[in-house]
Amino acid sequence: MDALTIAQLGNPILRQQAETLTPSQYNDYAPFFAELEKIMLEHNGVGIAAPQVSESVRAFIVASRPNPRYPNAPMMAPTLMLNPEITWQSEETEKDWEGCLSIPGMRAKVSRSTHIDVRYHTLDGEVVSTRMEGFIARIFQHELDHLNGIVFLDRAD
């Protein structure tokens, strides 16, 4: 696999509806997911979605941690989420700053639900259901948007 590059706003791949992954594909994609995490870390990202490296499948990584771009981000283990869904989201929302590796140099305040219940598959085929809140919930909502062809500027006030 040659080095991945991050698609920039204007690339139609960012406006597509990404395809669901079948469990039989999970292992085929394992090397790709390793590259996906690498390029996210290289760019100091706290998340990245497969369509951003021109792979239009329903998968992303959420990897909040304090870093130069988000010094206050909470610490969590980088988590690969396959076929992710929001099963419930709070009416309560809050506005906060977001950025995007596909739209470098831009930040905007975006309103997101403060609490969400999510469900996703792991690479070994487990189904995880959990609640997220705050900045981590924000990253999840931002990445899920990418799987549906939405970028954060579409939601900026």
Ligand SMILES: O=C(NO)N[C@@H](Cc1ccccc1)C(=O)O
């Ligand atoms: O472009 C991506 N992910 O798609 N990466 C964003 C993730 C993000 C999401 C929400 C709030 C802040 C940051 C980044 O700046 O690392």
Ligand SMILES: [Zn+2]
């Ligand atoms: Zn993004």
